[in-house]
Amino acid sequence: MPASKKKLSLVADGRIWISTAEGKLVGKGRIELLEKIKQYGSIRQAAMAMEMSYRQAWQLIDDMNTKAQTPLVISTRGGKGGGKATVTEKGEQYITLFNSFNKKFQQLLAQQTQHFIF
Amino acid sequence: MPASKKKLSLVADGRIWISTAEGKLVGKGRIELLEKIKQYGSIRQAAMAMEMSYRQAWQLIDDMNTKAQTPLVISTRGGKGGGKATVTEKGEQYITLFNSFNKKFQQLLAQQTQHFIF
């Protein structure tokens, strides 16, 4: 088989998220951010772990807290350690909800990709 | 219920496409474009029907034809009517393939959205 006619492999791909009427609430990146905040207790450290600027992380959190009725992340500044951030119970719920949704989606992608093999 | 606490309705949302190693091959918009070309036999008229510039439509088609081994659209210029465009058999196959994939995806979204009602 010549290089110019190398077999074309097709892959089912996509992205998912959970929306409110105001638009996107949580997707893969935001959920990962929540998980890192839960792990480190700090927005800054979570951002660093994801190789994302603090500014960007903060904006994502602010957007989530604005769109959801209940804050998903609560943060305080000053004091020991300079400040901290914690994921609320509601935030945990979204993590669980999205991961379950995403698992089913990944299964669909894998299944469909199989169908693309002629 | 005060307006500030209006019930938050969550929706499972997302986008899907079929990729090659070179990246995105076809998604919702491109498939719709193929269908319009099939309908009108003209890139320009298909673009107009989708309220898209000819330029953009042409770029999408060129990208599809480049990434797929076989052209999905064949076009000729000059002659009666100024030129024309037809969707190839391969193009038709992608329309069918994607629409089937998309149907299952839409079912997943609907099903998941049900789960979001607490």
Next chain:
DNA sequence: TTTCGTTATACCTGTTGAGGTATAACGAAA
């Protein structure tokens, strides 16, 4: 050989949004 509507392609420009930098605010602990 002129007309016509389309395909094909080059070029230019404004915008928007991603991202960095800078700095104020904060409060517990020392």
Next chain:
DNA sequence: TTTCGTTATACCTCAACAGGTATAACGAAA
């Protein structure tokens, strides 16, 4: 009251991209 690391927020800039405009190429029909 000083220190410290974080949260919170303003500001600026540059590149990438979307999108329009312009124009060449084309060939059947009149």
